[in-house]
């Protein structure tokens with residue numbers, strides 16, 4: 115029976131590495147969740163059990179922690195690229211490496227109006243993400259970087275409408291010109307490969323894109339979550355030539371007006387029931403026409419159309 119090994123990859127998932135910089139009394143921390151994966155010519159490991167080409171996932175884990183000490187963590191993107199290059203050097207059978215990073219950010223705790231040197235509170239403003247894929251070596255080396263943010267929970271208490279939609283015999287949703295719009299955004303944006311080759315200030319770009327996404331969410335008068343996402347993504351592409359495409363996954367966190375009429379009370383958009391499920395799931399991407407090819411940039415990153 116003709117059977118062959120299909121797509122495969124292997125690595126160490128969710129290495130939780132915290133790097134403390136303590137060169138001065140004012141400490142700095144980077145708090146990451148790093149997942150590594152190698153792809154390539156690993157048929158023997160699967161078919162005959164011969165592991166001679168396999169760089170163990172345990173070694174990959176050790177490398178993550180050793181590199182946090184040796185190189186520090188300048189940014190998720192840079193750290194991931196260092197790791198990918200290292201694994202391609204250490205494992206000759208690997209044709210590509212995919213490094214996924216989540217970064218949890220911490221703010222200094224203010225004490226008497228002064229930010230503390232070594233006490234932090236986790237910032238609740240979204241998780242920074244990066245997926246770096248390096249394929250090939252030498253002149254054939256291709257680097258793809260998809261940065262992003264997840265768990266960015268946003269809400270507008272007005273400035274959102276939803277009406278004029280298709281109706282059939284099962285439609286009960288009332289049309290509205292004033293509703294709450296709330297979502298927990300997952301946004302990922304892919305960088306142009308030429309821009310990557312020229313060098314990108316990853317943190318400056320990430321900070322600016324996050325701020326722009328929030329600004330546009332606030333500013334856009336929404337006729338649907340779809341239209342809001344399109345406006346946010348378009349703004350990113352207009353203002354960031356280094357970005358090739360933006361993808362969104364946005365659960366529509368429905369807020370239903372509570373019916374207070376049994377209690378003789380009116381409710382002009384003041385009291386809502388925040389439903390947690392089911393939720394509308396709106397996914398969309400915005401792509402620059404002349405965008406560089408994505409290659410393997412999205413391979414292994416689920417949850418987006």
Ligand SMILES: O=c1[nH]c(=O)c2[nH]c(=O)[nH]c2[nH]1
Pocket residue numbers: 276287337338339340366394
């Ligand atoms: O912004 C929205 N988009 C939809 O597609 C949709 N469908 C729905 O019931 N409510 C909403 N809201």
